[in-house]
Amino acid sequence: xxxxxxxxxxxxxxxxxxxxxxxxxxxxxxxxxxxxxxxxxxxxxxxxxxxxxxxxxxxxxxxxxxxxxxxxxxxxxxxxxxxxxxxxxxxxxxxxxxxxxxxxxxxxxxxxxxxxxxxxxxxxxxxxxxxxxxxxxxxxxxxxxxxxxxxxxxxxxxxxxxxxxxxxxxxxxxxxxxxxxxxxxxx
Amino acid sequence: xxxxxxxxxxxxxxxxxxxxxxxxxxxxxxxxxxxxxxxxxxxxxxxxxxxxxxxxxxxxxxxxxxxxxxxxxxxxxxxxxxxxxxxxxxxxxxxxxxxxxxxxxxxxxxxxxxxxxxxxxxxxxxxxxxxxxxxxxxxxxxxxxxxxxxxxxxxxxxxxxxxxxxxxxxxxxxxxxxxxxxxxxxxxxxxxxxxxxxxxxxxxxxxxxxxxxxxxxxxxxxxxxxxxxxxxxxxxxxxxxxxxxxxxxxxxxxxxxxxxxxxxxxxxxxxxxxxxxxxxxxxxxxxxxxxxxxxxxxxxxxxxxxxxxxxxxxxxxxxxxxxxxxxxxxxxxxxxxxxxxxxxxxxxxxxxxxxxxxxxxxxxxxxxxxxxxxxxxxxxxxxxxxxxxxxxxxxxxxxxxxxxxxxxxxxxxxxxxxxxxxxxxxxxxxxxxxxxxxxxxxxxxxxxxxxxxxxxxxxxxxxxxxxxxxxxxxxxxxxxxxxxxxxxxxxxxxxxxxxxxxxxxxxxxxxxxxxxxxxxxxxxxxxxxxxxxxxxxxxxxxxxxxxxxxxxxxxxxxxxxxxxxxxxxxxxxxxxxxxxxxxxxxxxxxxxxxxxxxxxxxxxxxxxxxxxxxxxxxxxxxxxxxxxxxxxxxxxxxxxxxxxxxxxxxxxxxxxxxxxxxxxxxxxxxxxxxxxxxxxxxxxxxxxxxxxxxxxxxxxxxxxxxxxxxxxxxxxxxxxxxxxxxxxxxxxxxxxxxxxxxxxxxxxxxxxxxxxxxxxxxxxxxxxxxxxxxxxxxxxxxxxxxxxxxxxxxxxxxxxxxxxx
Numbered sequence: 001x002x003x004x005x006x007x008x009x010x011x012x013x014x015x016x017x018x019x020x021x022x023x024x025x026x027x028x029x030x031x032x033x034x035x036x037x038x039x040x041x042x043x044x045x046x047x048x049x050x051x052x053x054x055x056x057x058x059x060x061x062x063x064x065x066x067x068x069x070x071x072x073x074x075x076x077x078x079x080x081x082x083x084x085x086x087x088x089x090x091x092x093x094x095x096x097x098x099x100x101x102x103x104x105x106x107x108x109x110x111x112x113x114x115x116x117x118x119x120x121x122x123x124x125x126x127x128x129x130x131x132x133x134x135x136x137x138x139x140x141x142x143x144x145x146x147x148x149x150x151x152x153x154x155x156x157x158x159x160x161x162x163x164x165x166x167x168x169x170x171x172x173x174x175x176x177x178x179x180x181x182x183x184x185x186x187x
Numbered sequence: 188x189x190x191x192x193x194x195x196x197x198x199x200x201x202x203x204x205x206x207x208x209x210x211x212x213x214x215x216x217x218x219x220x221x222x223x224x225x226x227x228x229x230x231x232x233x234x235x236x237x238x239x240x241x242x243x244x245x246x247x248x249x250x251x252x253x254x255x256x257x258x259x260x261x262x263x264x265x266x267x268x269x270x271x272x273x274x275x276x277x278x279x280x281x282x283x284x285x286x287x288x289x290x291x292x293x294x295x296x297x298x299x300x301x302x303x304x305x306x307x308x309x310x311x312x313x314x315x316x317x318x319x320x321x322x323x324x325x326x327x328x329x330x331x332x333x334x335x336x337x338x339x340x341x342x343x344x345x346x347x348x349x350x351x352x353x354x355x356x357x358x359x360x361x362x363x364x365x366x367x368x369x370x371x372x373x374x375x376x377x378x379x380x381x382x383x384x385x386x387x388x389x390x391x392x393x394x395x396x397x398x399x400x401x402x403x404x405x406x407x408x409x410x411x412x413x414x415x416x417x418x419x420x421x422x423x424x425x426x427x428x429x430x431x432x433x434x435x436x437x438x439x440x441x442x443x444x445x446x447x448x449x450x451x452x453x454x455x456x457x458x459x460x461x462x463x464x465x466x467x468x469x470x471x472x473x474x475x476x477x478x479x480x481x482x483x484x485x486x487x488x489x490x491x492x493x494x495x496x497x498x499x500x501x502x503x504x505x506x507x508x509x510x511x512x513x514x515x516x517x518x519x520x521x522x523x524x525x526x527x528x529x530x531x532x533x534x535x536x537x538x539x540x541x542x543x544x545x546x547x548x549x550x551x552x553x554x555x556x557x558x559x560x561x562x563x564x565x566x567x568x569x570x571x572x573x574x575x576x577x578x579x580x581x582x583x584x585x586x587x588x589x590x591x592x593x594x595x596x597x598x599x600x601x602x603x604x605x606x607x608x609x610x611x612x613x614x615x616x617x618x619x620x621x622x623x624x625x626x627x628x629x630x631x632x633x634x635x636x637x638x639x640x641x642x643x644x645x646x647x648x649x650x651x652x653x654x655x656x657x658x659x660x661x662x663x664x665x666x667x668x669x670x671x672x673x674x675x676x677x678x679x680x681x682x683x684x685x686x687x688x689x690x691x692x693x694x695x696x697x698x699x700x701x702x703x704x705x706x707x708x709x710x711x712x713x714x715x716x717x718x719x720x721x722x723x724x725x726x727x728x729x730x731x732x733x734x735x736x737x738x739x740x741x742x743x744x745x746x747x748x749x750x751x752x753x754x755x756x757x758x759x760x761x762x763x764x765x766x767x768x769x770x771x772x773x774x775x776x777x778x779x780x781x782x783x784x785x786x787x788x789x790x791x792x793x794x795x796x797x798x799x800x801x802x803x804x805x806x807x808x809x810x811x812x813x814x815x816x817x818x819x820x821x822x823x824x825x826x827x828x829x830x831x832x833x834x835x836x837x838x839x840x841x842x843x844x845x846x847x848x849x850x851x852x853x854x855x856x857x858x859x860x861x862x863x864x865x866x867x868x869x870x871x872x873x874x875x876x877x878x879x880x881x882x883x884x885x886x887x888x889x890x891x892x893x894x895x896x897x898x899x900x901x902x903x904x905x906x907x908x909x910x911x912x913x914x915x916x917x918x919x920x921x922x923x924x925x926x927x928x929x930x931x932x933x934x935x936x937x938x939x940x941x942x943x944x945x946x947x948x949x950x951x952x953x954x955x956x957x958x959x960x961x962x963x964x965x966x967x968x969x970x971x972x973x974x975x976x977x978x979x980x981x982x983x984x985x986x987x988x989x990x991x992x
Contacts, residue, residue: 116240137193174204174237175197181236 015076026084033084075161078153082146086128089150093124113177114149116185123184130183134176141176144169196226200233253277254333255325257287273338284338285322288399307334310400313375317368317395319388339388339396345449347389355480358449359510364395366510369442370503372400373435380433382441383422384448421454425494436496439506443491443499451478455492483519490520516868598644601632623664629657630673638677639684639875641827647685647921654678672702672735679742684875685923687967689749696743703739706732730774737763737783744790751970757794763787781818782831785811789838796838801845808838829866830876833859837883840890849894856887877914878927881907885934892938901942904935908951922967926976929958933980940986949987956980 013021117127135142140162147153147161148169159169188196199219206212212234220227253259259272263286274287310321323335342350344365348358365387369379379386379400386398424440427433447455455475475492478485487509493499500506505520512519605628633654637647657674661667675695683692740763747756764787767780774780792807812835815828822828836859843852863880884907891900908931915924932955940948959977962968968977 113240137188137190138197171201174241175200175233177240178200178233178237181240182232185236185239 011076082150085150090128126184130180141172144172286336286338288334315368315371317364318397318400341388341390343384344387345384366503366507368397378433378438439491439499447488483513598635619664622660626657626660629653639680647681668702668705669731672699675699741786749969753794753797757791760787760790781814785814801842805842811835812839826866829862833863853890892941897942900938904938907931908935929955952984
């Protein structure tokens with residue numbers, strides 16, 4: 001485990017545009033976040049929003065050993081954590097697919113709004129690709145969706161973290177989920 | 188999509204969505220996208236997507252259901268009887284996951300509530316490891332009845348079998364767990380009524396859990412189950428479909444359907460998935476489809492799925508028993524259990540060898556019936572009948588005894604022939620040859636009933652009765668001393684091996700010796716005035732005398748062994764071996780010769796063994812083993828031979844152990860156990876075999892323990908103790924069974940003390956000691972018991988705490 005100073009340093013490098021720092025950072029905190037994700041995958045079931053925020057917060061505090069961090073550091077850590085969580089879920093989805101889970105498995109969704117995407121299926125991998133596409137067109141929307149659905153932040157928390165109004169977040173969610181749904185579900 | 192176009196789409200979407208009225212919205216889209224029909228399509232699709240994902244129908248209930256101390260976490264399914272949720276306790280008392288079933292009930296009346304509460308009580312007492320427990324239940328504030336049940340994670344039994352790649356046998360074995368559970372419930376007077384694969388789960392450990400037991404009973408008990416949808420037509424019995432009350436027989440039917448599907452992958456009544464089609468089946472006498480399974484298995488399934496409940500297996504236990512019989516290769520009850528079937532099945536196994544036996548038996552029975560009806564002793568028919576009886580009893584009987592699984596058949600043969608002889612003897616009470624034949628018949632019957640050393644049915648009391656009849660008949664027959672000797676030797680075996688009564692055995696052996704001496708060659712060849720038939724006997728008397736002489740030596744030797752007189756045992760055996768060497772060639776060619784020789788070699792080896800000359804002992808034992816192994820090539824399935832082989836293998840193994848070659852000893856034991864298993868498959872009632880196999884298992888367990896292979900040791904010996912306990916419980920009057928149990932307990936204690944379970948060891952030892960003291964008070968304690976049983980036990984128990992005695 002890297003020292004807290006190292007993590008903070010990496011976080012800042014990444015914020016300043018150092019792409020390699022993201023990978024190093026991931027390596028440093030992946031196992032922690034993986035545990036958070038596992039807890040979600042095992043305990044939570046459809047109809048329950050991912051409640052990882054609190055847990056990630058804990059990871060964050062434990063990793064950085066200090067509350068004395070800039071607001072920007074926090075935003076970046078959470079943004080980063082949401083991206084790692086997304087990656088973990090993609091890995092999970094691939095693993096489940098390679099295990100050829102039998103029929104009759106329960107659908108595992110991220111949130112009620114995304115109940116039409118089973119995390120356990122290749123639909124989830126499609127979602128991941130569509131998210132990437134959305135990110136190219138509208139980085140803020142991707143950011144919102146990641147915090148909202150991969151970290152399970154409430155709309156308020158998301159708005160606060162990104163310095164947006166609640167209604168902007170709601171609008172963004174409404175549009176981007178429709179956009180994803182149309183791309184993935186319309187024949 | 189370009190970023191510009193994306194922005195345009197987003198902006199139009201946000202505006203359109205704020206227009207609630209569909210017509211206005213359509214007009215807005217039309218106006219905004221006039222020049223761009225593609226944009227219109229894109230917008231419309233996006234709006235449709237929004238409608239779809241945000242539709243409240245797709246959303247789970249926003250409020251969590253709470254019932255008593257439980258909070259529903261997720262909906263598991265909606266079934267005919269109601270909706271099931273996974274839930275957890277929220278009162279913080281303890282962590283527990285449960286399944287809650289909200290029952291759909293057509294009745295809300297008070298009488299129903301009372302009934303519901305009463306039924307719930309019964310179900311709460313249904314405590315079986317393979318049944319998901321009912322933990323709680325009651326009514327919600329809205330008056331809907333609910334049940335709180337153990338939450339089971341697992342696959343349905345069919346999925347599980349498929350995933351595990353199970354074959355027929357494994358599937359049947361797994362299904363037997365289901366049967367055990369249903370049987371237990373039936374004993375508590377609870378029927379399931381809705382048995383189907385999705386109600387039978389298998390958890391990660393591979394144990395079966397039955398869901399919804401009795402749940403349907405908690406619904407309106409008077410309603411037709413199908414009307415309220417609480418019944419799965421494909422699996423329901425005809426009487427249930429017709430609306431008759433459920434019974435254990437309807438569960439038997441459903442179990443038959445489930446097993447059929449599990450074994451074949453198809454349903455026995457194709458097209459019966461709908462209620463109407465099923466009802467049709469219930470009204471017409473529809474036979475289930477051919478399963479394509481082995482004939483006996485097919486018969487078992489058919490019997491379980493008979494339309495008439497009274498023609499099905501009488502209980503789930505009976506179905507289970509039939510399946511076990513199928514697995515064991517024994518005759519199943521689903522086929523006609525009468526004599527003809529037994530013969531048929533036997534003939535299938537040994538095609539040509541037994542056609543003669545069957546024909547002869549039919550003749551015998553026919554002749555018997557005929558003679559009996561006529562009530563006349565027309566000389567010719569009398570003689571014919573007698574000839575057939577003799578043929579069956581004295582020739583065919585020996586041939587058949589070479590075959591595996593023939594014990595039951597031989598008992599039947601002996602019985603039939605015996606009855607025939609009895610009738611003939613009654614018709615002509617002065618006929619002495621007939622009396623002798625009849626007595627010989629009783630001796631044969633005794634062997635197969637329960638004389639140790641012969642493949643037998645394990646019924647020593649009946650064997651003793653037969654021997655008594657033989658003795659009475661022989662009392663007035665002159666020159667029948669050889670047959671009298673045989674009767675005495677057979678009884679000696681029972682007294683010694685089964686009842687531990689060495690005193691009685693010794694007297695009987697002495698008596699037999701006297702009888703054989705009286706039939707010495709000189710007296711046999713002397714002129715006599717008895718009937719012609721006795722001449723024929725005297726012609727074979729020499730051979731018989733020789734054979735009985737060896738027989739006597741063998742029993743005598745075993746008696747000496749019991750008494751711990753090893754040197755005398757060795758001398759006796761070597762004299763016997765010398766006698767065998769003097770046998771005429773024709774007699775040496777008989778399979779019995781090798782068996783006699785091997786037995787005497789083992790007795791000679793015993794002397795060396797107990798005198799601790801292990802290399803010499805090994806030489807004798809090995810020779811015995813090789814001799815039998817040689818015979819096995821010619822008679823690969825002869826049960827008596829296999830039995831002797833496993834005893835010799837046991838001796839070899841023990842000696843190797845003493846010589847310090849433990850791995851080789853283990854190999855010898857495992858090898859012998861395989862021979863035991865082979866013969867046990869066919870002779871599962873043979874008490875001698877069961878005993879010897881038990882001794883082997885015990886020895887092997889001790890060897891495993893000595894190699895620190897403790898888990899194998901504990902498992903093997905614990906099983907054996909349980910097995911012997913069951914046997915003894917079945918016949919508590921049988922001292923030999925309790926003696927076997929005591930020895931196994933001694934061994935179990937030893938193994939337990941090795942693995943540090945001293946307290947458990949002492950408990951088991953104490954139990955064993957009590958048994959030995961009981962033997963002592965009954966005077967049934969042998970020298971061996973004294974030294975190897977109680978002696979060893981006292982030694983071991985010195986390690987137990989003070990308060991132990």
